[in-house]
Amino acid sequence: MKARVITVTNLKGGSAKTTSCAYLAHAYAAQGLSVLVVDADPQGSALRWSETGEWEVPTLALPVKNLHVRLAGIVPATTDLVLIDTPPLDENAGIVYSALRAADTIVVTMAPTMMEYERLTDVWAAIDEVEPLRETPAAAAVLLNRTIPNAKSTETFRDLITEGGHHVLTTTIPRREAIAQAFAAPVTDLGAYAGAAAEIAALEVAA
Ligand SMILES: Nc1ncnc2c1ncn2[C@@H]1O[C@H](COP(=O)(O)OP(=O)(O)OP(=O)(O)O)[C@@H](O)[C@H]1O
Numbered sequence: 279m280k281a282r283v284i285t286v287t288n289l290k291g292g293s294a295k296t297t298s299c300a301y302l303a304h305a306y307a308a309q310g311l312s313v314l315v316v317d318a319d320p321q322g323s324a325l326r327w328s329e330t331g332e333w334e335v336p337t338l339a340l341p342v343k344n345l346h347v348r349l350a351g352i353v354p355a356t357t358d359l360v361l362i363d364t365p366p367l368d369e370n371a372g373i374v375y376s377a378l379r380a381a382d383t384i385v386v387t388m389a390p391t392m393m394e395y396e397r398l399t400d401v402w403a404a405i406d407e408v409e410p411l412r413e414t415p416a417a418a419a420v421l422l423n424r425t426i427p428n429a430k431s432t433e434t435f436r437d438l439i440t441e442g443g444h445h446v447l448t449t450t451i452p453r454r455e456a457i458a459q460a461f462a463a464p465v466t467d468l469g470a471y472a473g474a475a476a477e478i479a480a481l482e483v484a485a
């Protein structure tokens with residue numbers, strides 16, 4: 279399997295994992311890459327979104343705890359990039375650990391709020407725990423989303439996370455009504471996700 283694997287994760291529900299997976303997948307597909315979305319969340323939100331007529335990216339559901347073993351046999355040889363959408367870590371740790379093991383790159387999606395910041399400790403702990411189990415190290419970065427333009431919170435939490443030794447993407451995804459209503463609609467306006475996709479791809483090279 280030549281494909282690079284990007285796992286989108288966080289501790290809790292509602293942190294924009296599925297939304298980010300959908301937009302990033304379409305951003306990479308728009309660049310001409312062959313992309314596969316793997317929905318590892320038993321809730322199947324990404325899979326349901328993909329059932330709408332204008333979803334452009336091949337998508338399958340594989341909500342299993344041995345994803346890191348199964349993936350190589352499932353991903354076509356022609357696929358450049360796999361995006362894994364995950365369930366909340368606190369609800370389905372087995373699946374999430376497996377999706378983290380499978381990853382070359384890990385994207386942690388969160389809003390710049392204290393409530394979401396506090397949850398990061400558990401996410402870094404899970405990432406650290408799987409690190410010795412992989413052959414090559416994974417690159418991990420936070421993608422801040424639901425940011426408010428010019429609000430202090432974006433830089434406050436960027437600084438806190440950076441001081442904690444973790445990488446935060448320069449690109450942030452603003453809070454937008456179009457994104458809030460995006461589920462089951464065509465992913466057309468990539469907005470800031472195009473820049474986020476480029477930054478994440480660069481992380482992969484660095485890894
Ligand atoms: N940039 C944004 N602006 C406004 N709303 C957003 C943005 N990103 C995500 N949302 C909204 O936040 C909610 C949670 O997003 P999403 O379903 O992607 O989270 P999730 O982490 O996948 O949740 P779950 O763990 O339950 O699957 C959704 O209603 C979504 O539309």
Ligand SMILES: [Mg+2]
Pocket residue numbers: 295296297319323363364
């Ligand atoms: Mg989801």
